[in-house]
Amino acid sequence: MAQGLDMHGVSHYYNEGSSRTTALDRVSISVEPGEFIAVIGPSGSGKSTFLSVAGALLQASEGEVKLNGTSISSVSAKELSRIRLHDIGFIMQSSNLVPYLNVEEQLHIIKKMAGKVTKQDKAYAAQLLDELGLGEKHKAYPDELSGGEKQRVAIARALMNDPQVILADEPTASLDTKRAHEVVSLIAKEVRSRRKAAVMVTHDERMLTYCDRVYRMADGQLTLDQMQPAQELVSR
Amino acid sequence: MYLAWREIKRNRMKFSLIAVIFILIAWLVFILSGLGNGLQTLAAASFKNMKADYVVLEQGSNASVSKSLLSADGIDIVSKMPNVRGASPVGTTMGTVLKGDASDPAAGKVDVAMIGIEAGSFLEPAVIEGSGLSSDRADGAIVNKSMKDEGFKLGDTLRLDGSNETLTIVGFVENETYNHVASVFLPIDKWRTITFAAPGSDKGIRNPVNALILQGSKIDPDAVNAALQGTDTVTLAAAIMGMPGYKEESGSITMMLAFLLVISAFMLGVFFYVFTLQKSNQFGVLKAIGARNGFLGKAVVSQVMVLSIFSILVGVALTYAVASFLSKAMPFILDTKLVIIYSIILLVIALLSSLASVRSITRIDPLKALGRVE
Numbered sequence: 001m002a003q004g005l006d007m008h009g010v011s012h013y014y015n016e017g018s019s020r021t022t023a024l025d026r027v028s029i030s031v032e033p034g035e036f037i038a039v040i041g042p043s044g045s046g047k048s049t050f051l052s053v054a055g056a057l058l059q060a061s062e063g064e065v066k067l068n069g070t071s072i073s074s075v076s077a078k079e080l081s082r083i084r085l086h087d088i089g090f091i092m093q094s095s096n097l098v099p100y101l102n103v104e105e106q107l108h109i110i111k112k113m114a115g116k117v118t119k120q121d122k123a124y125a126a127q128l129l130d131e132l133g134l135g136e137k138h139k140a141y142p143d144e145l146s147g148g149e150k151q152r153v154a155i156a157r158a159l160m161n162d163p164q165v166i167l168a169d170e171p172t173a174s175l176d177t178k179r180a181h182e183v184v185s186l187i188a189k190e191v192r193s194r195r196k197a198a199v200m201v202t203h204d205e206r207m208l209t210y211c212d213r214v215y216r217m218a219d220g221q222l223t224l225d226q227m228q229p230a231q232e233l234v235s236r
Numbered sequence: 237m238y239l240a241w242r243e244i245k246r247n248r249m250k251f252s253l254i255a256v257i258f259i260l261i262a263w264l265v266f267i268l269s270g271l272g273n274g275l276q277t278l279a280a281a282s283f284k285n286m287k288a289d290y291v292v293l294e295q296g297s298n299a300s301v302s303k304s305l306l307s308a309d310g311i312d313i314v315s316k317m318p319n320v321r322g323a324s325p326v327g328t329t330m331g332t333v334l335k336g337d338a339s340d341p342a343a344g345k346v347d348v349a350m351i352g353i354e355a356g357s358f359l360e361p362a363v364i365e366g367s368g369l370s371s372d373r374a375d376g377a378i379v380n381k382s383m384k385d386e387g388f389k390l391g392d393t394l395r396l397d398g399s400n401e402t403l404t405i406v407g408f409v410e411n412e413t414y415n416h417v418a419s420v421f422l423p424i425d426k427w428r429t430i431t432f433a434a435p436g437s438d439k440g441i442r443n444p445v446n447a448l449i450l451q452g453s454k455i456d457p458d459a460v461n462a463a464l465q466g467t468d469t470v471t472l473a474a475a476i477m478g479m480p481g482y483k484e485e486s487g488s489i490t491m492m493l494a495f496l497l498v499i500s501a502f503m504l505g506v507f508f509y510v511f512t513l514q515k516s517n518q519f520g521v522l523k524a525i526g527a528r529n530g531f532l533g534k535a536v537v538s539q540v541m542v543l544s545i546f547s548i549l550v551g552v553a554l555t556y557a558v559a560s561f562l563s564k565a566m567p568f569i570l571d572t573k574l575v576i577i578y579s580i581i582l583l584v585i586a587l588l589s590s591l592a593s594v595r596s597i598t599r600i601d602p603l604k605a606l607g608r609v610e
Contacts, residue, residue: 083528
């Protein structure tokens with residue numbers, strides 16, 4: 001496949017003194033554009049390592065990770081940060097917005113890091129924010145936003161660079177049920193309408209209905225858990 | 237700049253506090269440099285003002301004009317030497333002038349530095365009031381305008397303490413001080429009469445003076461020493477350094493400034509470093525979404541730059557404000573050139589001290605942004 005995220009036989013080891021911990025054990029997964037998959041599992045199962053490897057934050061010890069058909073298994077740190085900037089959208093736990101930038105600027109900074117913020121970029125940012133229901137909040141600062149709003153800004157930020165792959169790390173960790181549903185349904189909607197390959201790591205079983213497939217992570221091994229009927233998703 | 241400026245705008249309080257500290261440091265640096273400059277001027281302005289390059293002194297005088305005594309006859313020889321554009325003798329004597337007139341013994345005294353020069357030579361400073369020295373007026377003297385504050389005016393007689401000699405003020409000059417007191421320029425012959433009043437004090441030298449001052453940039457000091465027996469030729473700067481107490485005085489000020497600059501480098505460095513540590517999670521997030529080290533480094537450095545330039549400018553403004561309030565008796569002289577030099581030094585120090593922060597950025601692991609490294 002040429003698009004999306006493709007991991008094949010990926011293992012990752014941590015050296016702790018003389019012993020070696022296997023955080024990822026021959027993980028293979030393929031996420032195509034427009035697909036929204038979930039990875040669940042207890043803490044310590046290797047979910048974060050999985051996300052870090054998929055998100056070009058960490059180089060796998062073994063195996064191959066392909067983003068849009070290009071292998072990122074053996075590129076330099078500088079190249080990794082370029083890939084993160086252009087090809088990956090991160091939605092982090094507790095949103096992690098920059099406290100002194102207003103909502104618009106949170107999105108502009110992505111373009112700024114790549115060079116310049118053009119007029120089109122600003123228009124695109126405004127459109128994204130409106131789409132995510134933040135029309136009134138363009139000039140608001142993070143401390144003036146609710147948890148759900150912050151997370152929506154984080155979604156917009158992840159989409160700003162028009163990446164092929166969206167990675168969400170516990171996006172509902174700090175939200176109540178209603179907000180959590182809002183946020184995840186928004187992610188699902190954007191992922192499908194914009195044809196992104198999306199992976200969400202979560203503890204929250206309530207959110208699994210939004211996903212096409214659910215994988216379970218245990219002791220570094222990733223296994224398919226259940227298949228969601230596709231029609232049900234479309235109606236949502 | 238994008239991040240730097242927005243952060244400052246959103247966190248005015250935090251950055252104002254740092255700016256206040258930086259401003260105080262800059263202020264102290266400028267005040268100290270002004271004081272140092274003022275003291276140096278007080279000590280040696282009359283020699284620093286001389287449009288001269290070399291000073292011929294007696295051998296063994298350790299480059300000190302006051303320790304030197306030689307004959308002015310050497311002028312004829314040295315002025316014919318290559319590269320010498322001008323040569324003129326000078327003599328300096330510390331003296332005391334009585335205030336008021338003879339009927340009022342309680343009027344007090346003023347210390348002065350009597351500098352004997354040839355009337356009309358290149359050593360004579362331009363007067364701002366009255367007229368210059370002239371060979372027909374043997375007792376005429378031009379004095380620093382600070383003598384006005386002591387109650388002297390044009391045409392007044394200067395009665396010398398412990399001498400029967402008197403001088404008449406024919407003109408005033410400005411910024412002429414020597415050995416921390418006002419300079420009084422007088423014809424060299426009169427100076428000899430006053431200085432060598434005691435028999436034998438001239439050591440039998442014909443036409444004795446303290447030094448011969450030379451103009452000419454490429455003079456060979458060794459050639460001058462060879463042509464004039466028993467002389468030691470040094471640069472004007474060396475002769476100024478050789479003045480009693482001059483080196484020590486400027487040394488203490490320089491020492492204070494050096495310590496202040498070193499301490500401020502550490503202080504600012506620590507502040508910027510703590511700032512960066514506080515933000516390490518935020519920088520981790522930015523790195524996770526693709527920020528390069530260079531982008532974040534630039535943000536930190538440009539922030540330090542904005543803060544420094546602002547603080548230094550305020551410091552300069554405060555210094556000039558203080559200067560306008562200081563009393564005239566305070567030896568405080570702000571030299572624009574020095575202010576610019578110290579501004580640049582402070583800016584460089586601030587930027588260097590932020591390098592530790594930049595280095596710590598490169599070590600921040602973007603994995604931190606995930607908040608739970610397994």
